[in-house]
Amino acid sequence: MELTDEFKRIGIRLRQEGLIGAVFGNLSVRGDDGFFITRAGSYLDDPGSLVIVPFSGPMPPEASSEFRLHREVYRKTPHHAIVHAHPPHAVAISLVRDEIIPRDSEGEMFCPSIRVVEGRPGSDEMAANVADALSLSGAVIVRGHGTFAGAKTLDEAYSLTSSVEHSCRVLFLLHSWEDRRL
Amino acid sequence: MELTDEFKRIGIRLRQEGLIGAVFGNLSVRGDDGFFITRAGSYLDDPGSLVIVPFSGPMPPEASSEFRLHREVYRKTPHHAIVHAHPPHAVAISLVRDEIIPRDSEGEMFCPSIRVVEGRPGSDEMAANVADALSLSGAVIVRGHGTFAGAKTLDEAYSLTSSVEHSCRVLFLLHSWEDRRL
């Protein structure tokens, strides 16, 4: 099935760039009556069969534990694809900032302001906060947890994720350099 | 043989994530009368044939030099698989802390407290300390040496290892950021 290959292709790129580790992170794509999402506990670079989750009603038990969040994003925003990753610099900076302002030119162009929102992984609160943020922007960070990016395609949502981590890494490098000169 | 492929698959992931370098680290899985372990000096991503070590009695000389530790863990704990790696941030933080408290949400969920124990690599002391720690928790760090994770499967033990290193890396980033603001 072609969609599975798409998921796997993006999962491999996320892995190669160090944006996810082990079984962490998940991916989804909007369908007609629901959305396709990676299985709970699957490796994104080797996701196996996908799970179809309806926009309302009971959940298939094998879907990723973040299904609530993905559903809420598809209900509240026009995004067609979602990438959730655990990039280390984005996770770390979210613990010390409420909003991230990139200083590299890609960040300024694609995500000039990245919001940090609260919420326990898997909770309705996190789902609502992320869906709100993604109705205004392509990317958001859940404090201490990871990035969520929404876009027209998985490729675009992955590129946003890569750009957010690049911006956060540059901010850490700048912070370490500039502080020394004081 | 299927088990060898399992070991190799996990070894490749450990290497891709930078959790091991060169011939460092080792893997084992519990069997009926003993356990299967990687050979001394083998590359975990290309382990070749495994060595069977009985739960008691003489050791095959080609087994990994950490066999004592693996045997002790299988004797004292219910774990079915062990992953030993040398992740740089976990090794470094173990030299300055006796207990590690993750601040990222995965760390809080899977390893809310990571103990640091003492012991010379290969020694009975290290074997006892690691087995004690792994009877209470899924992961432990031997000071200056590396991580040991125990779980039901190699996949789970590898995921714990990845999560511990992610938590330690986030702690280093936070430490460098926060200190500057003082």
Next chain:
Amino acid sequence: MELTDEFKRIGIRLRQEGLIGAVFGNLSVRGDDGFFITRAGSYLDDPGSLVIVPFSGPMPPEASSEFRLHREVYRKTPHHAIVHAHPPHAVAISLVRDEIIPRDSEGEMFCPSIRVVEGRPGSDEMAANVADALSLSGAVIVRGHGTFAGAKTLDEAYSLTSSVEHSCRVLFLLHSWEDRRL
């Protein structure tokens, strides 16, 4: 076509070394009446078909958005190949320095002084500044944006890019170490 394989081979290396992420960066090679460049939004490690851009006259719409810069470099300099990447340490250091003086021996040999120039991505200003810099040197950094390297071949331009990032990374490590001793 052989040239496409060349581009792909270099794109894979840039990616493996972490010098580019996602769809960022672009590559070109001089031809007889114009130059070959990667498509807008393509992955450099899987670039698909290349675009031919004439040295003057209208631009094919599918060419990389940085085409103005590549054209200007081919007009003003003798370089035969250009590599544009987004290496994190080079991008970060360009935000705090106007000129970078490597302290590692490869940097001293291949790029003893790396200039930092200004310019909005895609602008004529950036194109002019980069072309001026590459008429004097093999590599330049656009502030907050990324590296541009020009050389006889893609292999050489990639090696320069790798060397610049290595030098910048070493400078960050040195800066963090030395400052502590004060």
Next chain:
Amino acid sequence: MELTDEFKRIGIRLRQEGLIGAVFGNLSVRGDDGFFITRAGSYLDDPGSLVIVPFSGPMPPEASSEFRLHREVYRKTPHHAIVHAHPPHAVAISLVRDEIIPRDSEGEMFCPSIRVVEGRPGSDEMAANVADALSLSGAVIVRGHGTFAGAKTLDEAYSLTSSVEHSCRVLFLLHSWEDRRL
């Protein structure tokens, strides 16, 4: 030819671990009347045909520019294989220390003291200094340049290189952490 495959296998590992970038670094193995070395400007993970260099007499022009150093090591020491790499933490620390004392347990076991020596790349001075150091130890760092490791096999010399970089990386992490507590 089998030896070429050996070189390539080690080159791929060096590349995957980030111990070399682009065309930097070189490898050699002792033969009967001379030694086999990678070509000047070759990628170690795709080295192509090797060059045979006699222990005395004229040099084949296509040999790596570091041939003097390799020859001197084979003359003065019993090593059978040499790995030269450019690991970023080892290069950086060599600019601020004359001797490196690892604090991780692998470093303490395999390279309890790593000397830093002087010399311009390609010079007789560097060749003599490295050969002297490798007659006492398995690994040495040329200041600002890179590591040289000598051993019975390429696998062992690569493992030493990996261990040295791991130790230097841990030292940088420790230095950044500990200094903050003052």
